[in-house]
Amino acid sequence: MKKLKAEDIWFTYTGEEYILKGAALEAPAGTVTALAGPTGCGKSTLLLILAGLLKPQRGRITINGADLADILEEDRSIVGIVFQNPDDQLFNPTVYDEIAYAPRTLGLPEQEVRKMVLETAERLGITHLLDKPPYRLSMGQKRLVALASVLVYQPEILLLDEPSTFLDKYGLGKVEEIIEEYKKTNKIIIMATHNLDMVLGHADNICILQDGKTTCRPREKATIEWITQTSLPIPSYMLKLIKTCSGRGA
Ligand SMILES: Nc1ncnc2c1ncn2[C@@H]1O[C@H](COP(=O)(O)OP(=O)(O)O)[C@@H](O)[C@H]1O
Numbered sequence: 633m634k635k636l637k638a639e640d641i642w643f644t645y646t647g648e649e650y651i652l653k654g655a656a657l658e659a660p661a662g663t664v665t666a667l668a669g670p671t672g673c674g675k676s677t678l679l680l681i682l683a684g685l686l687k688p689q690r691g692r693i694t695i696n697g698a699d700l701a702d703i704l705e706e707d708r709s710i711v712g713i714v715f716q717n718p719d720d721q722l723f724n725p726t727v728y729d730e731i732a733y734a735p736r737t738l739g740l741p742e743q744e745v746r747k748m749v750l751e752t753a754e755r756l757g758i759t760h761l762l763d764k765p766p767y768r769l770s771m772g773q774k775r776l777v778a779l780a781s782v783l784v785y786q787p788e789i790l791l792l793d794e795p796s797t798f799l800d801k802y803g804l805g806k807v808e809e810i811i812e813e814y815k816k817t818n819k820i821i822i823m824a825t826h827n828l829d830m831v832l833g834h835a836d837n838i839c840i841l842q843d844g845k846t847t848c849r850p851r852e853k854a855t856i857e858w859i860t861q862t863s864l865p866i867p868s869y870m871l872k873l874i875k876t877c878s879g880r881g882a
């Protein structure tokens with residue numbers, strides 16, 4: 633895996649109004665790309681397109697130069713997406729079955745499936761939930777189960793839609809561990825997020841989606857003002873710091 637590339641992506645749900653009007657991004661292996669932008673600008677839509685679940689009316693998505701659609705036909709497990717709303721993802725009777733679902737569809741023997749499920753659950757700290765029905769869980773627990781159900785097959789490209797919502801410090805720590813692990817193992821993460829800490833802490837590239845188009849910058853060339861210009865809330869402690877610094881003429 634070298635690079636995921638989206639070029640000149642146009643998309644409309646209705647056939648009239650275009651949500652994406654020439655969006656583009658490049659995500660090289662071993663990097664995290666943060667996708668920011670106002671609510672309703674099309675972040676989730678773009679992630680669904682990158683996952684091959686929606687087809688753009690125009691534009692091209694390639695992995696190492698080859699069409700994503702052709703690659704997915706050969707190997708569906710190369711891309712995994714964790715939806716914005718965990719309720720859209722979870723449909724099995726128990727958490728165990730939820731995590732086992734993808735390896736079972738890949739036709740792996742049950743003994744191997746069990747090993748994968750237990751390892752993944754352990755990694756995300758959700759072993760105690762394995763026998764529970766997903767609908768009984770809290771949103772934060774559902775988020776971790778949804779992540780586990782994708783992580784279990786180790787997709788080369790992991791798409792995370794607002795991964796920090798619903799999570800407490802522990803859950804967030806687990807997600808952050810996974811993100812860093814992905815980087816180290818030369819895989820690709822693209823995450824839509826409104827969380828400035830996630831952007832500053834983990835993103836190598838930042839893309840802002842607005843009016844259907846993306847503007848991307850490497851982290852080192854992105855100022856806080858640029859990152860937060862459209863939608864990202866600045867935490868109050870940071871605002872205080874900025875005010876204090878500017879008060880000192882810094
Ligand atoms: N299935 C759908 N059918 C019609 N319109 C949709 C559908 N899903 C999303 N939209 C619309 O597309 C726009 C972009 O939505 P979305 O990609 O969810 O934005 P974001 O994730 O940035 O908040 C919104 O105006 C939303 O209402």
Ligand SMILES: [Mg+2]
Binds near residue numbers: 677716793824
């Ligand atoms: Mg969204």
